[in-house]
Amino acid sequence: MSAFVTLIAPPGARRRPPVAAGACLVSFTVFWLAQRAAHVSMIDLMVYRAEGATVRAGGDLYALRATAAHLPTTYPPFAALLFTALTLPGTAVLRTLATAGNLVLLLVFVRLSLTLAGHTRAQTVWWVAAVAVWCEPVWTTLRYGQVNLLLATVVLWDLAPHRA
Incomplete structure (x- = not known):
């Protein structure tokens, strides 16, 4: 772009994505705090962890009974x-990583969904x-530490058009 070209944009056009991203960050933070206040069990994540521990110990996966x-x-x-x-x-770090990872997966899932629907605006x-x-499906996925968002994101990734 030359020094003599002026970009004309509506007022506030550059502020919208940071406002939207900030609102998302606030929503995710309040969500995280609500989950901690509700003492979510992440019971499925604990079963997955127990399965991994059983493999590492050379135990019988089919005899495994995990959690209370x-x-x-x-x-x-x-x-x-x-x-x-x-x-x-550790368990606390694992729970934090699982929650953070699922929130990132939610962003990717939404992005892929909107792209498939023809919407490409970041905000x-x-x-x-x-x-x-x-929403209930997302809350439940994060509450129990499930892999639903991972699986759904992989499916949408496969369906999404990829640029070479």
């Missing part, structure tokens, strides 16, 4: 191999994610 609810193994042995990484951090992603985090 005595939940059995829920995934095939190959998944349990992947879950061994969940045994490395829309922030606004939709700020609201979507409070």
Whole structure:
């Protein structure tokens, strides 16, 4: 762009994405605090972690009963191999990483969904994610530490058009 070209944009056009991103950050922070106040169990995450620990110890996955609810193994042995990484951090750190990771996945999921629907504005992603985090399926996924957002994001990634 030359020094003599003037860019004409409506007032506030550059402020909208930071406002939307800020609103999303506030929503995610309040959500995080609400989850901590509700003492969410992340019970599924704890089962995944127990599966990984069982593999590391050379135990019988099919005899495993994890958590106070005595939940059995829920995934095939190959998944349990992947879950061994969940045994490395402590439980508190694992819960924090799982929550943060799922919030990032929510942003990616919303972005891919909107792209497939023909909407490409970044601020829309922030606004939709700020609201979507409070919807029951997302709340439940994060409450129990499930892999739903990961699986849904992988499916949408496969469906999304990729530029070479």
